[in-house]
């Protein structure tokens with residue numbers, strides 16, 4: 001039997017489970033693992049500048065491609081605690097990442113050793129498994145189980161904590177005969193699918209709510225097929241955005257309190273039946289449940305049994321992987337179509353489309369300082385359907401969801417539930433590592449950008465080019481807007497007179513200089529007509545220098561973005577689009 005250190009066995013298993021790259025930074029307690037990676041030589045390592053950054057890079061890597069599992073590695077103590085935000089964000093959005101930490105030697109765990117923290121206990125609620133491996137011979141099993149759990153059921157993160165002496169101990173392990181464990185995924189039965197389809201058929205105005213579970217199951221093609229077979233309009237959730245292309249005739253818009261379209265909310269309110277697939281009725285999607293559910297029948301399909309009924313009791317629940325359910329949904333729908341049993345939805349589909357063509361928000365403003373809506377209009381012009389957008393939270397992200405267009409699954413990569421500021425830059429870098437051939441465009445507000453700005457150096461060092469659109473209002477904009485309810489503007493200002501950059505006129509941080517200092521390229525625009533040319537220039541710079549390129553757009557300080565408390569109570573702050581020229585990049589032309 002081959003003998004090797006437990007760390008060598010761990011690295012061998014990573015490779016056998018398909019891992020080709022990791023994100024992290026070393027420290028003394030994880031050096032044996034780094035030594036094993038060096039001996040192996042088959043895993044590339046991206047050196048983060050902050051361990052939290054490594055965890056979000058791993059998330060970006062996992063979210064970019066079906067089957068990817070991002071791995072982040074850090075030492076004992078603060079490295080593990082820094083990565084907790086990545087574990088939270090991954091678990092909240094059902095994303096598998098593996099976090100590996102070093103630890104003090106086993107015999108010293110209870111002695112308050114230097115940088116010894118019980119990270120497995122701390123990470124417990126954020127992971128599917130968090131384990132400090134105390135026996136070297138358990139290391140292979142711990143890793144095997146980690147991959148099994150990450151891939152089974154509702155995907156999510158795992159943490160494995162390796163004491164220093166455990167990493168170094170020699171064990172017997174045979175990589176040649178190692179086998180990944182099969183992943184468990186529940187599948188709907190035909191009877192369940194028939195029943196759900198009967199309920200759909202009995203409805204007059206049905207919609208499908210398409211969640212991120214469809215993306216996790218790599219089943220967007222099946223969703224489109226099923227929607228077309230039954231002629232059912234689709235409302236994607238924020239995590240499901242891209243499952244149906246934005247220019248599809250059955251795309252009914254997104255619904256919710258913030259990241260939503262006016263026509264999406266109107267269609268949900270007008271419908272009488274909702275088939276939710278791989279979604280979890282997030283509160284920012286539903287708003288008040290009384291409004292959301294009134295007069296409607298619900299079928300909920302989810303891979304995780306305890307999700308059924310968690311937020312409200314559906315009329316019927318099915319426990320199934322979204323892909324398995326959609327395979328049967330399409331199969332049975334095809335049979336029913338052949339038998340002439342599919343209801344005619346022409347009028348309802350036309351009504352949904354009419355709402356889409358008439359209920360648009362205005363994007364075309366010529367104001368200086370620039371209004372944010374204009375930025376997304378210019379982005380729609382500059383970036384094609386192949387673009388992968390990455391964003392986190394803030395007015396910038398909310399407006400992006402209202403105005404940008406997404407055409408493919410995994411092309412809207414967003415920390416949907418956790419929304420940790422600082423996520424965007426490292427996540428975008430992880431996406432670049434996963435898919436170097438697709439254009440990546442990150443979008444941040446100024447505060448999100450400043451949170452983990454140091455990670456830009458990682459993009460410069462490892463030649464991970466992408467375009468980072470930075471919309472600068474010198475405000476914690478979303479919180480400023482929500483403070484209107486308290487009649488205050490308190491602790492939300494990012495503006496100050498920068499003694500080194502008086503030309504910024506009080507907008508504070510000189511992002512261009514910081515980005516350049518970190519080895520990136522950066523442009524700044526202040527007028528709407530400059531945005532398009534700057535985005536084109538950014539593409540050229542990115543191709544020439546192979547580093548991240550920041551395009552900073554100086555915005556007007558205060559622009560409130562549409563949001564509300566209920567689907568029927570979303571407040572609009574700007575004039576709505578009345579003519580085609582008001583929303584020139586809207587997918588469905590505004591009726592004149």
Ligand SMILES: Cc1ncc(C[n+]2csc(CCOP(=O)(O)OP(=O)(O)O)c2C)c(N)n1
Pocket residue numbers: 393394395396397418419420421444445446447448449473475476477478479
């Ligand atoms: C770690 C963390 N702390 C606080 C928040 C709450 N929060 C959400 S958005 C936001 C302000 C974001 O400002 P910016 O990135 O400039 O975007 P803007 O809203 O101005 O577009 C804050 C503080 C958060 N999401 N994450």
Ligand SMILES: [Mg+2]
Pocket residue numbers: 445446447471472473474475476477
């Ligand atoms: Mg801001």
